[in-house]
Amino acid sequence: MTDFLDIAVVRIQRWLSRAPHLRGRRGASTLIRKATAAGEVAPLLVGWEEVAERCTEAGQIDGVIPLRLNTDDEERIAQLEKQLVAHLRALMPAASFESKRRSGTSWLDAQLRTPVRTEWPAPTAEWPLGKRCDWCAEWSANEQVPVGSDGKKALCIDCRQRTAHAGYATSGHADLQPGTERDLLDRWTERFPDRPMRVPDDFPELARLGETDDATHLATIHADGNAIGQFRYETHRALRKDARLDFDLPGAIQHATWSALLDGLQAATDPDADILPVIAHLVGGDDVLLSLPAHRAWTFVVELQRGFSNYLTESLTAAGLTKVPAPSISAAIAFHHYTHPLSANADLADELLSAAKKEHFGSAPALAWHDRTHEGPQPSGRPSIRLDQVGAHWAELNALAGLPQSTRKNLAAIARTEDGQRLADQIKRLGLTEVVHRQVTDLLNRENPLNLANELGMVRWWRGDAR
Ligand SMILES: [Zn+2]
Known part of the structure; x- marks a missing residue:
């Protein structure tokens, strides 16, 4: 048996969205990468070889320092742990950390065992608070710092680290600091060497990459793999049965997430575009947080969900693990005006995602959505949709999206009256019977996530395609 110690940044979404501005989040996502990168951690482990080494088997996951322990000298282990947490704390003063200790062959x-956890929570703001930080409004500002084109801001130490690591995206690839977006562009270039791209620099620019130049709405998308623990368990069991087999599980998940993400982006990007319609906040393992123009969200998410399971199935098959079923990924979309703070929308997407996963017991790729502009701040309680249901309704959704806005409004109004006969007549009048060939009771069923009212809500942010 060997002991393993993972020191990780926890509650990442919460810390990422502490600063409401994109620059603050961009810097935060760079910091997470930097703080836990193998190259950054290696010097800290020099001289500690007899205590611990980096666990290469765990792969590279942003936000995690995975260690293999080489001693049972608890005092020395605690010293090293403290030193590594201090390193994380220096770069991310307001983040929370946790170490997990487990044994295994x-x-x-x-990973399958229950860990012994040690928490290293974020320090609370000192009291009495001086002038509040202009960005997070949580800690005291203790320095005026020039912040991009915004002039000077009074920032706390956490937000100062963020702005120092934010970089600029507009100048393209070379100027981007290593981080999620740099990774995205690297992987894009690797796959499409003849289609050089940049990423948008701010939310208004991102929104304008939607349907029209005056588009103002974004989709905050949070996706997360289903039942990954179960997947680990089954992989492990299969590997134990046959010693000739080998499988890099973290590597396969990372490959599936990124490849599916690129598939989604490819589908959501115009063929002649030189800018990717995305701001990537976090891509870590099977956990993804992104912003896209509202009209690009559905196409993107559906491709992401399809791709994730397909790529994992491919990797499992290549490794001879044909009996291990590939997990799926669930996703949530929050639609909102670009001026609406991302932190609130990331929280909303998170809430929708948890509910969707519970609804389907993590056994199906579920998709939940909420339109903050048209439905208000609270989730409506609408059930989530399974990926195969979206696929089955794609033609119907496309047809509805192709109707003039006034016609859609009118149809929605009839759906609200729950007058089945009137609805059937209207569908006939619009020449939609070929595509919308369901019973009106099904179209009006409140429990149906793809009832007509919900579909009309979905196609408000739809981009017709030839699928
Ligand atoms: Zn701050």
């Missing part, structure tokens, strides 16, 4: 085996 391998890293994968250890």
Whole structure:
């Protein structure tokens, strides 16, 4: 048995969205990468070889320092742990950390055991508070810092680290600091060497990449793999049965997430575009937080969900693990005006995602959505949709999206009256019977996530395609 110690940034979404501005989040996502990168951690482990080494089996996951322990000298282990947490704390003063200690015959085996946890929570703001930080409004500002084109801002130490690591996206690839967006462009270039791209620099620019130049709405998308623990368990069991087999599980998840994300972006990007319609906040393992123009969200998410399971199935098959079923990924979309703070929308997407996963017990790729502009700040309680249901309704959704806005409004009004006969007549009048060939009771069923009213809500942010 070997002991493993993972030191990780926890409650990442919460910390990322502490600063409401994009620059603050961009810097935060760079910091997470930097703080836990193998190259950054290696010097800290020099001289500690007899205590611990980086666990290469765990792969590279942003926000996690995975260690394999080489001693049972608890005092020395605690010293190293403290030193690594201090390193994380220096870069991310307001983030929360947690270390998890587990034993196992391998890293994968250890992942299946219940860990012994140690929490390193974020320090609370000192009291009495001086002038509040212009960005997070949570801690005291203790320095005036020039912040991009915004002039000077009074920032706390956490937000100062963020702006120092934010970089600029507009100048393209070379000027981007290593971070999620740099990774995205690297991976895009690797796949499409003849289609150089940049990423938008701010939310208004991102919104304008939607349907029209005056588009103002964004989709905050949070996706997360389903039942990954179960997947680990089954992989481990299959590997134990046949010693000739080998499988890099973290590597396969990372590959599936990124490849599916690129598939989604490719589908959501115009063929002649030189800018990707996305701001990537976090891509870590099977966990993804992104902003896209509202009209690009559905196409993107559906491709992401399809791709994730397909790529994992491919990797499993290549490794001879044909009996292990690939997990799926669930996603939530919050539609909102670009001026609406991302932190609130990331929270909303998070809430929708948890509910969707519970609804389907993590056994199906579920998709939840909420339109903050048209439905208000609170989730409506609408059930989530399964990916295969979206696929089955794609033609119907496309047809509805193709109707003039006034016609859609009118149809929605009839759906609200729940007058089945009137609805059937209207569908006939609009020449939609070919595509919308469901019973009116099904179209009006409140429990149906793809009832007509919900579909009309979905196609408000739809981009017709030839699928
Ligand atoms: Zn601050």
